[in-house]
Amino acid sequence: MSEPLLSVEGLVVDYQLPRGQLRRALDDVSFNVLAGQTVGLVGESGSGKSTIARAIVGLAPITAGTVTLGGGAAAAPRQSVQMVFQDPYSSLDPTKTIGYSVAEPLRVHHGRELGAQEVRARTEQMLESVGIQASAAKLYPAQFSGGQRQRIAIARALIVKPKLVICDEALSALDLSVQAQIINLLVQLRETHGISYLFISHDLSVVEMLCDEVVVLYRGRIAETGPARAVSNRPRHPYTRGLVAAVPEIDPVARAASRATRERLRKPVAPAPPLEDSCQYRHRCVFATEQCEQSRPALRLTDGPTLVACHRYEEVARDLDEKAESEIPAMTPQS
Ligand SMILES: Nc1ncnc2c1ncn2[C@@H]1O[C@H](COP(=O)(O)OP(=O)(O)O)[C@@H](O)[C@H]1O
Numbered sequence: 001m002s003e004p005l006l007s008v009e010g011l012v013v014d015y016q017l018p019r020g021q022l023r024r025a026l027d028d029v030s031f032n033v034l035a036g037q038t039v040g041l042v043g044e045s046g047s048g049k050s051t052i053a054r055a056i057v058g059l060a061p062i063t064a065g066t067v068t069l070g071g072g073a074a075a076a077p078r079q080s081v082q083m084v085f086q087d088p089y090s091s092l093d094p095t096k097t098i099g100y101s102v103a104e105p106l107r108v109h110h111g112r113e114l115g116a117q118e119v120r121a122r123t124e125q126m127l128e129s130v131g132i133q134a135s136a137a138k139l140y141p142a143q144f145s146g147g148q149r150q151r152i153a154i155a156r157a158l159i160v161k162p163k164l165v166i167c168d169e170a171l172s173a174l175d176l177s178v179q180a181q182i183i184n185l186l187v188q189l190r191e192t193h194g195i196s197y198l199f200i201s202h203d204l205s206v207v208e209m210l211c212d213e214v215v216v217l218y219r220g221r222i223a224e225t226g227p228a229r230a231v232s233n234r235p236r237h238p239y240t241r242g243l244v245a246a247v248p249e250i251d252p253v254a255r256a257a258s259r260a261t262r263e264r265l266r267k268p269v270a271p272a273p274p275l276e277d278s279c280q281y282r283h284r285c286v287f288a289t290e291q292c293e294q295s296r297p298a299l300r301l302t303d304g305p306t307l308v309a310c311h312r313y314e315e316v317a318r319d320l321d322e323k324a325e326s327e328i329p330a331m332t333p334q335s
């Protein structure tokens, strides 16, 4: 087995709050990204997804644990890991032409070796490979649609030939049809450029489409992780079940069933205060018992290919199987 491109081991991140207290944003998070793999990070807002991205690029205060780049990425880490954000304006300066912004990382990393002619040629080639005409290089970000701007931000990330591209909610501001186009583009670029993605999203349905593996985060801890399809087809952690039920259904009958499931799974109470020796999800969990208050569930292997941090995952899975049968609307026999 080749060494992972990215290895995150026991990562703990504490942010310093203004009055000197610490806020633990990540608590013992471990996962790998192998070469060519796409790993999804899902969880609601505030679960620590962007903190993981920041820790990987050296911008988060790491209390404990390690982030290791391997598989050829270690030689030039600043170039090997590139980011694409939700808001393309965070990487595209509105006062600069898009050609200038796309070429900027090339100038930063290879300024001395490359002549202006070469930079221009590579920029135009990169723009075309994300579906933007080379002649558009002289235009400004405001002259493009949101989807086009995201293509340009992707071109800017890819121009220095990174090994790993972190997409932090890169599709979240786009319409569904545009999201689908960008997903296709990411898949195509993965093949042509041999890159890996760490794909961050609060939307499990998007992650399921694009990712090989998924890491579900809840308040800084991993709730469940494993092959993306296994996690979304048979979620074992109550939180993941809630996420799966939140995926909008097209079919109105299925939509009503999933709303019922969601309501059953989510108790409308304030989140519990973080306690080291408890399950973070206990105040929202319909399966919670005293044990969940008194001991922190370790991430452990299930009977399937996934890892789950829940004391009661067996009962949760059994409940899911029973409910799945009763919630499927009976077919009306044709007369
Ligand atoms: N610079 C910071 N200072 C203090 N707390 C922060 C800072 N950045 C993030 N946090 C807190 O850390 C937690 C995780 O945040 P974040 O990683 O941005 O989550 P996500 O990307 O999943 O929405 C949240 O509780 C957030 O309020």
Ligand code: SF4
Residues within 6 Å of the ligand: 237, 238, 239, 279, 280, 281, 282, 283, 285, 286, 287, 288, 289, 292, 297, 309, 310, 311, 312, 313
């Ligand atoms: S450990 Fe307990 S509170 Fe936490 S998810 Fe499992 S059943 Fe719910």
Ligand SMILES: [Mg+2]
Residues within 6 Å of the ligand: 049, 050, 051, 168, 169
């Ligand atoms: Mg975020």
